[in-house]
Amino acid sequence: MPISSSSSVLVLKSWSKLLAFAKVPIVEKKLQARQAAIFKIAAQKAAEAFLKRPSEKNLLYFLILPRILGLGIQKGDLSTYLRAYPSNIPSLETLESLLSPAQDTPSAQRSPSQRSSFSSLTPAKRAAKVLERGFLGRASRALIDPTPLAADTAENRAILLKKHPIGSKHPFLRKTRPRPGQPITEEAILASIATIGKEKAPGLSGWTRPLLDLVTRNGSPVIAFLRLLADMIRQGTAPGADLLCASRLIGLEKPDKGIRPIAIGDLIYKVAMKAILKTSYRSDMLLPFQLGVNSPGGVEPAICLLEEAIAGPNKADFQFLTSIDLRNAFNSGDRPSIASSVSTFAPTFYRAATWAYNSPSLLVLADGSSIASSKGVRQGDPLGPLLFSLSFRPTLEELARRLPGATLVAYLDDLYILSKDQGALDIAGEVLKKSPYQLNLGKSMEIAIKDLKDQGLKALGTFIGPLQERRSFLEEKLDTLQQAIAALQDLPKQHSLLLLRGSIHLLLRHLLQQLNPEGLSDLWGKADIYIREAVRFLVARSPADLPEEPDPYLLSLPVRDGGLGLPLHEELALGLYHWCRLISSCELVPRMQPPGRLGYCNEPKWVNK
Structure with a gap:
């Protein structure tokens, strides 16, 4: 059954509290020693409460703690808000009276007029202001890539809504429930935290990497809380899926005047899912030529393969290269196909995926309205690339069957086909008609290798030719x-x-x-x-x-x-x-094609130069 609106997924009491507290500004400056000590004690108490009773209410109390911190600092009375926490959480009515109109949106820490004033600054001045707040990466982006946020208008909200089509209800409800993967360890939690950038934007709860680092030192109970939460997600039994799977949704203006949706998920969710992925993922869950999920070398094995065909020596004598582009790939896949692929190829993830994707998740816009995400996977979700790749795997298997003499390589949704015969694009079009993904014919192409030798190919962030x-x-x-x-x-x-x-x-x-x-x-x-x-x-x-x-x-x-x-x-x-070519051709590319096609392993003459 299609889902008609986002109202069916609102968990009124907990959700309304999370959304209301998301209006409180986030503390971005380094906390004073006294403030840090009070916050750590409150976080430990909230974590211990969840460990004692893992309920949605206790999860909510931990999630909104950064917002309570912001409220206490804003009002100049942090002790009052945190020493007795969570027994003294303000009611929604009290919170509304405490917040000034300038902080009346869930995503922004500045009023619309303040954001407008900030966006009118030169890139250099914007970079200086961001750098003075301690954000080196954001300052660099402000300087060299000042992509503006899309205006919060009815027209742009409609565009964002269109990019998140309505999907099926309860796509993961199957008779079988495969066993989950290995239990999550505290070491996996700490390793997951370490992979999150210190400048990552916070989700609705307001948790940031610096705040999480502050409360996860020296065997803190917060580590045990995160381990338990991740382990419950692994088993599909964790409370608060609606809270943890909700995201802030913003739009970035594209050069073609379109809008690119960016979903900013919750940090606590990311830590848990990264730990599950680290613990349970195996490379044989995907095809050997599927890259982008825990694959060594990033895009470079794919670049190496394409370069060998275009620039030579092209030992396989490929004559054509086909580049396949999918339309709105991450947001448009049918979740029943995702569920089927997870069950077939990665059953240890089935319960976690059911917990995260069986119900629509909410994407909250700047004005407080929400969009139900019920198709595809959420961009920014650590589990998203795996789920997409799993659901794309049957399509790739069918393509490989229909093109027996070709070599395929896919980096997530970027697919390239090297073939001796023309017609791979037509075959891909036929296969994709029965796939959960749509071919974007306007951005796909099939071109002769001899032509690419003359004109080259821009691919995967580099240029070959x-x-x-x-x-x-x-x-x-x-x-x-x-x-x-x-x-x-x-x-x-x-x-x-x-x-x-x-x-x-x-x-x-x-x-x-x-x-x-x-x-x-x-x-x-x-x-x-x-x-x-x-x-x-x-x-x-x-x-x-x-x-x-x-x-x-x-x-x-x-x-x-x-x-x-x-x-x-x-x-x-x-x-x-x-060295990059050597590593790719000797260790990674052999997974994708028979030995002997690439020359680097047997010809490392450059090493002695």
Whole structure:
């Protein structure tokens, strides 16, 4: 049965409290020692209450604790709010009177007028303000990628709603309930916390990585609470699925005037799901050529495979490459197909997936309205890539059956087919008609390898092909680096140094592993010149009094040894690229095709150069 609205998934009492407290501003500054001590004690008490009685009410009390912290600091009376917590939680009526109109949206920590004022600042000034709040990564993004938030209008809300179509009711209700995976350990919880970025935006509860680090030290009961919660999710018995699976939903403007939906899930949910994934995932749950879920090397094995066919030696004599694009892949898959694939290929995840996806989850917009997410998987969910890949697996198996002489490689929803015969795109179209996913024909293509040798291919964040096209690609990237470095001159020098060392110089580092460096030495040298000029500007007393160029050795020397920790692109390009190819071709790509097709393993001549 289709779901007509989000109202059917509201858990009135707990949900209304979570949504109401989500209006309280989040504390982003480092807590004072006294504040931190009070907060830690309150978190331990809330965790112990859940350990004693794992109920939805006790889970809610732990979840909203960061909002109570924000309320106490805002009112200048933290002790009153936290020392007796949770017995003194304000009622919804009291909370409404405590909150000022400027904090009347669940997602924003600033009023619309404040957000408008912030967005009107130059990228440099926005970056400075964000950096002064301690967010290096966000400051860098504000400087080099100032993608604006989509306006909170009825039209944009309708677009976001359209991107989350109505799905089936209770898609995971099956007669069989496979046994769950191995129990979750506290070590898995701590490892999961360590993988979450310190600047990750908080979900509705307000928990952030710094706050979680504060309360999970020295054998804190919060670790035991998180372990128990994750273990109950693993078994499908945890309370509060509606609370933990809800997300904040924002829209980012796209260059084509469209809107990209971004769901910001809860940190506590992410920690639990990461621990479950770490404990129960096995590589044989997916096909050997399915990458993107705990696969070593990231996108690089796929890039290596494509490059071998396009740039040579193409030992398999492929004649065509087909690139497949799926329409709204993560948000559009039917959950019954996800349930079926999980049951078949990854049964140890079935109970956790049922807990997280059997009912629609709520995506909360800036105005407090909500959208029911009842199809596909939530982007940002640690379990999402696995669930998508599992549901895509039958389609890929059918494609492999229909194309017996072809080699397929998929990095999540990016699918490439290398074949000797033309027609793979037509066959893919036929197969996808019976798949839970739709072919985006406008962005899919089939092209002869001989043509790609001349024009190249932009794929997976890099470029594969002839020298001139690779140079043009890298020159565009260098323009971005140059603009970012130029923007540093509009910041105070201390801000500029922090951004240069902590973020800006890393903008093109991934291409050192992915982009063939042959014929690009001068361009990589240009990247180093930009960085050296930035350093000269930072140490100059005035623009007219620039010092001599810094010693390259001191630039690349690690900070702990007295240098700046800015390694040179030109020196690293050849070695990093070839080591990446060697690792991909010798250890990872052999899973995807018969031995002997790639030459690196038997021909590591470059090593001695």
